[in-house]
Amino acid sequence: MKNLLLGSSMMFIATLGATPSMAQIGEGLVSEGQISENLASQQLLARIISLEEELASLRTAVQQSTQNAAIAREKADIAVATVTKVETKIVKVEKKAKSATYSGSESDAKWHLAGYADVGFVGSNNASGNDSFVTGKFNPGFHFQYKDLLMFESELEFVTNSDGETTTELEYSQINLFLNDYATLVVGKFLSPIGQFQERLHPSWINKIQGAPAGFGHDGLQPTSDTGIQLRGSLPVGETRLAYTLMMGNGPRLTSESAVDTEGTGRDDNSNKSFGGRLGYFPTPNIEIGGSFLTAKVNSYMDPAAGLPFVPTGPTDSRYKLWGVDGAYTKGAIAARFEYLNSTRASLFTVTDDEPLGEIVPTLDMEAWYGQISYRLSNVGGSDFIKRLEPVIRYGQFRINGQDELAEENAQNRFNIGLNYWLSPTIVTKAGLEWRNSIVAGVDSETRYQFQVSYGF
Amino acid sequence: MTKRKIQMLWLGGFATITTLFLTSMVSVSAAPAKKAAAKKTDTMQIVRGAKAWKNNCSRCHNLRSPKELTDAEWDTSVAHMRVRANLAKADAEDIVAFLKASN
Numbered sequence: 001m002k003n004l005l006l007g008s009s010m011m012f013i014a015t016l017g018a019t020p021s022m023a024q025i026g027e028g029l030v031s032e033g034q035i036s037e038n039l040a041s042q043q044l045l046a047r048i049i050s051l052e053e054e055l056a057s058l059r060t061a062v063q064q065s066t067q068n069a070a071i072a073r074e075k076a077d078i079a080v081a082t083v084t085k086v087e088t089k090i091v092k093v094e095k096k097a098k099s100a101t102y103s104g105s106e107s108d109a110k111w112h113l114a115g116y117a118d119v120g121f122v123g124s125n126n127a128s129g130n131d132s133f134v135t136g137k138f139n140p141g142f143h144f145q146y147k148d149l150l151m152f153e154s155e156l157e158f159v160t161n162s163d164g165e166t167t168t169e170l171e172y173s174q175i176n177l178f179l180n181d182y183a184t185l186v187v188g189k190f191l192s193p194i195g196q197f198q199e200r201l202h203p204s205w206i207n208k209i210q211g212a213p214a215g216f217g218h219d220g221l222q223p224t225s226d227t228g229i230q231l232r233g234s235l236p237v238g239e240t241r242l243a244y245t246l247m248m249g250n251g252p253r254l255t256s257e258s259a260v261d262t263e264g265t266g267r268d269d270n271s272n273k274s275f276g277g278r279l280g281y282f283p284t285p286n287i288e289i290g291g292s293f294l295t296a297k298v299n300s301y302m303d304p305a306a307g308l309p310f311v312p313t314g315p316t317d318s319r320y321k322l323w324g325v326d327g328a329y330t331k332g333a334i335a336a337r338f339e340y341l342n343s344t345r346a347s348l349f350t351v352t353d354d355e356p357l358g359e360i361v362p363t364l365d366m367e368a369w370y371g372q373i374s375y376r377l378s379n380v381g382g383s384d385f386i387k388r389l390e391p392v393i394r395y396g397q398f399r400i401n402g403q404d405e406l407a408e409e410n411a412q413n414r415f416n417i418g419l420n421y422w423l424s425p426t427i428v429t430k431a432g433l434e435w436r437n438s439i440v441a442g443v444d445s446e447t448r449y450q451f452q453v454s455y456g457f
Numbered sequence: 458m459t460k461r462k463i464q465m466l467w468l469g470g471f472a473t474i475t476t477l478f479l480t481s482m483v484s485v486s487a488a489p490a491k492k493a494a495a496k497k498t499d500t501m502q503i504v505r506g507a508k509a510w511k512n513n514c515s516r517c518h519n520l521r522s523p524k525e526l527t528d529a530e531w532d533t534s535v536a537h538m539r540v541r542a543n544l545a546k547a548d549a550e551d552i553v554a555f556l557k558a559s560n
Contacts (some may be wrong), residue, residue: 112533143533148546151536176536181546184539199541206518234545243543280543285512330516425519456518 038165080120081153108147115141116426118204120452123277126444127281132162137204139171151176172225186230192223193230193245193278194292195339196326205426205456208335208374211434214414215368215398221250221343222322222368223294224262226274243280243288251296252320256353257407260298260320260345271296276322286331294322300350301359314349314360333376333390340369362402370396370414376422392419392432399439411439418450426456506555509548516542523559531556 117138124133141155160166174188192198197216201207214241215221228249235242251274252260276294283289300316324341345364352359374392395415400407418432434448514520526534531553539549 107529110529111534112530112537114537143537145533145536148536151533151540153537153540176540178536178539178546186540200517232540232543234543234548236545241545245543288516316523328516332515422519425521425525 024348055270110145112143112145113140114143114270114457115139116203116454116456118452118454120450122210122215122451123449125448126446131449133450136454139203148178150178166233181387183231186232187228189225189227190247191225192232192294193232194222194276194294194322195278195324195341196290196328196337197339198222198224201337203456204452204454205428206418208372208390208430209261209394209416209418209432209434210430210452211373211390213339213370213394213396213398214410214412214436215341215366215396216339216370218262219410220262220368220398221260221366222262222324222341223260226250226252228273237281240282240284243282244277245279247275247294248275249271250274252298254301254345254350256301256351257406258301258345258350258352258403259364259366260343272317281414286329287329290326290328292322292324292326294320296320298345298348300348302351312349312358314347316349318346318348333378334374336371336373338369338371340367342367364400364402366398366400368396368398370394374420388422390422392416392420394418394419397439402426404440408438408440408443413437413439427454502551502554503558504551504555506558508553510552510555513542513544513548514538514552523556526556526560527558528560531560 003331017109048382055423070122103373109406115138118136120136121132122134136159138158139155142153144152152175155171155419157169157171158166161167170189172190174186174190177187179185197212197217202212204210211217218224226247226249228247230245230247232245233243235244239269251272255261274294276292276296278290278292280288281289296319297317298320300312320343322341322343324339326339327337329336343364343366346372347360349358349360351357352361372392372394374390376388376390378387380386395414397413398411400411414437415435416432418430420431421429423429430452432450434450435445436448479512510520535549535553535556538544539546544552
């Protein structure tokens with residue numbers, strides 16, 4: 001019985017002890033349906049929420065893309081408007097281009113405005129020479145071309161001189177008639193084809209040194225221009241070629257200093273024409289060797305206002321002869337040039353500054369030459385600045401025999417060194433030193449400092 | 458013979474020589490002119506032009522970039538240079554073709 005009691009009490013205790021778990025089980029059993037329902041609905045809820053979120057973000061995305069689309073449409077509208085505007089502008093520009101400046105390459109007539117301008121500064125150690133800014137030159141050039149047949153070219157020169165006066169000169173004005181493959185006929189006022197400096201090297205964007213070599217400029221021994229006709233072109237000689245220029249013109253006149261006036265004239269002072277030309281031969285494309293000559297008759301100088309105040313005691317005309325040789329070697333950055341000219345004006349009776357009633361002046365002999373070498377440092381390694389530099393050196397001489405005043409003024413040895421800086425192939429800044437040593441005893445020598453900016457356009 | 462007559466003889470002689478020279482040249486030039494027309498868009502012409510440009514156009518001054526001028530400007534400028542630099546027509550044409558292809 002005691003065992004039964006013990007057993008039953010133990011069972012009771014055990015039952016009591018087990019109650020919570022029983023209760024748990026009971027509870028579990030009771031709410032299992034509820035829990036799974038809850039879970040499902042919660043999952044559903046979460047799903048709905050996430051769907052809602054997704055929907056919301058989709059909605060904003062849709063809204064955004066609608067907005068974007070609107071912006072894009074706006075932009076597209078603007079773009080279309082711009083394109084239309086540009087198109088109308090292009091049509092307008094095309095119309096303008098056809099009617100104005102450059103008349104399209106298909107048209108028969110074309111024209112081109114070119115030329116050059118320069119400004120500078122010249123300083124001198126000479127007592128009579130002041131350091132001064134020089135206005136330099138403005139030389140507009142005009143080219144009008146009709147098909148392959150004809151070209152009219154002309155160049156004006158505007159200069160302000162030391163008195164503040166601006167002078168205008170017609171450098172040249174010529175019609176070029178293209179005759180055939182090898183010949184062109186030139187009619188009008190043209191630059192002297194004698195030698196190489198006058199016709200080819202004098203524009204300041206081409207000339208490597210400020211100013212002409214002694215004897216080759218406006219006070220030189222060579223006429224700078226003439227009025228007449230030229231026949232010129234190129235002839236093939238095997239693999240090489242020969243450049244030729246033949247000319248006939250009014251010829252030069254005498255100055256009151258009994259020297260030859262360098263400026264070509266529009267009317268001949270005698271009906272005797274000047275006759276001359278140049279031949280240039282190219283043994284290789286880098287080398288040119290040239291020879292030139294000119295012969296003309298010159299009449300004694302007369303002041304047009306003074307009429308004929310004299311009774312001649314000798315011939316009133318005489319022969320002027322000019323000949324020269326020149327050579328050039330140009331390869332890449334190197335240019336070496338040489339030129340020699342020799343002129344003779346025979347003795348004649350003429351009016352001079354010293355003798356207003358006329359006198360017999362002796363034969364006037366002049367001789368000028370120069371050699372020049374320049375080297376652009378474009379192949380020398382180093383900075384862009386160095387590559388644009390070009391040192392240049394020139395030495396020349398001008399001799400005058402037969403007119404002492406001219407000789408005192410101009411006969412000299414002239415030595416130049418310079419350093420050029422090329423901003424572009426046709427824009428150059430030149431800095432240089434020039435030593436002028438008179439050949440005539442007793443005349444001071446002079447050192448000049450030169451600075452120039454030139455632009456060929 | 459008077460001076461005047463000698464002058465006239467000079468002039469007449471020059472004119473005759475010129476005319477003779479020109480007429481002989483015209484017959485010479487007729488054939489190459491036709492050839493030139495046929496080779497308009499020839500790439501060989503551009504190659505020839507490049508060489509002629511290099512050989513001729515830096516003799517007196519620096520070479521300018523082909524881009525510096527328009528086609529029409531190159532036409533007039535090279536015609537100008539043909540006279541100044543005593544170039545044969547064929548060379549001038551080749552040079553223009555090269556410049557126009559490169560600008």
